[in-house]
Amino acid sequence: MAPIWPSYYRDCEAVIFVIDAANPTQVSSSCIQLLSLVAAELLQQIPVLILFNKVDLPCSMSRVEMKSLFRMDDIIACAKQHISIMEVSAWDGTGLDEVLKWIYSHKGRRLTVP
Ligand SMILES: Nc1nc2c(ncn2[C@@H]2O[C@H](COP(=O)(O)OP(=O)(O)O)[C@@H](O)[C@H]2O)c(=O)[nH]1
Ligand SMILES: [Mg+2]
Structure with missing residues (x-):
């Protein structure tokens, strides 16, 4: 669905970008999608939450591995x-509380990093 994401950018108050931490084959395409999202003119003042999902799976990559593969510090x-950035499991609910807190605290706000 990524090709149609931009049609939702205009009314967007926040972005939650979910990455499958158990699928190394998607890292490169996911990284390109994330880069194009943060570069989008309409999203320049929109807070972004990146979720590393599926952390319940033993085969999932660690936060350190994911951050390194995505060059997250550079992004x-x-x-x-x-x-x-948060680690979550949609399967067992790990991290869900933090995600909800993030949504509530960013609702209706458009943030910029000075
Ligand atoms: N173990 C585990 N499975 C998940 C999690 N989130 C989604 N799934 C499962 O992943 C499958 C969907 O695939 P997914 O990679 O999330 O989506 P898709 O790539 O868009 O098809 C379903 O069987 C979900 O139950 C999670 O956090 N942990
Ligand atoms: Mg998948």
């Missing part, structure tokens, strides 16, 4: 958006 340094 965060270059992006205008406020970017947060």
Whole structure:
């Protein structure tokens, strides 16, 4: 569905970008999608939450591995958006509380990193 994401950017208050941490074959395409998302003009002031999902699976990559594969520190340094990263499992609910707190705290706000 990525090709049609931009049609939703205009009314967007926040972005939650879910990455499958158990699928190394998707890392490169996911990284390109994330880069094009943070570069989008309409999303320059929109907070972004990146979720490493499926952390319940023993085969899932660690936060350190994921951050390194995505060069996340470089993305965060270059992006205008406020970017947060959390590890979650949609299967067993790990991290869900933090995600809900993030959604509530960013609802209706458009953030910029000075
Ligand atoms: N173990 C585990 N399975 C998940 C999790 N989230 C989604 N799934 C499962 O992953 C499958 C869907 O595939 P997914 O990679 O999430 O989506 P898709 O790539 O868009 O098809 C379903 O069987 C879900 O139950 C998770 O956090 N942990
Ligand atoms: Mg998948």
